[in-house]
Amino acid sequence: MPVVGFSSKSNPIYFEAAIGAVRLTAVKTAAYTAVAGDFVRADPSGGAFTINLPGVSNVEAGGSVEITNISTGANNVTVQPAGSDTIDGVGGTITLSSNESAKFVGNGVTGWIRVSGTSTSLSTANTWTASQNVASVALTDAASIATDASLGNVFTVTLADNRTLANPSNLVSGGTYQWIVTQDATGSRTLAYGTDFTWPGGTVPTLSTAAGAIDLITATYDGLKLRAVITQAFA
Structure with missing residues (x-):
């Protein structure tokens, strides 16, 4: 979601x-x-x-x-x-x-x-009566994958080799961010994480390995660290 x-x-x-x-x-x-x-x-x-x-x-x-x-x-x-x-x-x-x-x-x-009087302030509570959708941002696949959190909340990348998801820049405390990570046609690509990512129980997850497999990483930034979970194997 x-x-x-x-x-x-x-x-x-x-x-x-x-x-x-x-x-x-x-x-x-x-x-x-x-x-x-x-x-x-x-x-x-x-x-x-x-x-x-x-x-x-x-x-x-x-x-x-x-x-x-x-x-x-x-x-x-x-x-x-x-x-x-x-x-x-x-x-x-x-x-x-x-x-x-x-x-x-x-x-x-x-x-x-x-x-006048119809502007919507995002600093106060609002009730939205139509859909609001976050446009995804495609990341550049590289040895160290960079994320600029000022560009969006949902990011996509397809791994062509073993990679590291580096600490994102421009995080905002209270912000929630998602990464949709896809294995390429070869599969078995690994993903390491920057030190800002923390995981339940301190256990870093292993990506799904099948070719074309899709994993979803969701993380909330609390001002100190990204508190992350992963949902796996959508493909």
């Missing part, structure tokens, strides 16, 4: 809705140009910056961009429409202060409408 880790920096997560998919972007710490469907988490802790809206003429009417300032500091996030596009019928920018969110819906012709 996929795990949605909202504490992770970037997943992407797709919310199926009437006007299309919403893409939860990686946390932005510098200027960024959004695309239709983005849910942009902006962190101006290191300095204020601008999120640029896409040109509304290139966005289907009803397409949206949602932006939230996730910082607790004094720096603002500026929202800039493209060219002569407007926000609520007027030109110029708007600013989002600490923990402020806004959703912008394009009219497909001249500009954006700011929808």
Whole structure:
């Protein structure tokens, strides 16, 4: 069962809705140009910056961009429409202060409408009425397999030789991560683990060895270590 880790920096997560998919972007710490469907988490802790809206003429009417300032500091996030596009019928920018969110819906012709009071904050409890899915991230098979946890929560890799799953970077305390590990057509590939991985009873598991076998590693990071379990032999 996929795990949605909202504490992770970037997943992407797709919310199926009437006007299309919403893409939860990686946390932005510098200027960024959004695309239709983005849910942009902006962190101006290191300095204020601008999120640029896409040109509304290139966005289907009803397409949206949602932006939230996730910082607790004094720096603002500026929202800039493209060219002569407007926000609520007027030109110029708007600013989002600490923990402020806004959703912008394009009219497909001249500009954006700011929808007030409908933004979804991920720092409070929410009830989702449609499916949320974590897009998997393909890892590069290598002697030492690297995982950047800021890119997602579900990772896939096919082993072409004996490998080590190295300690992931950018882990977030409370985040849950999954690795779908597949044996190649030869099989019998082994997988060692970085020191951040810990296992029930202290026993490191052995992968399924059959050609094409699929094992699922699930781990929750507690701020110190990855507490991992494995489910084996799906093939």
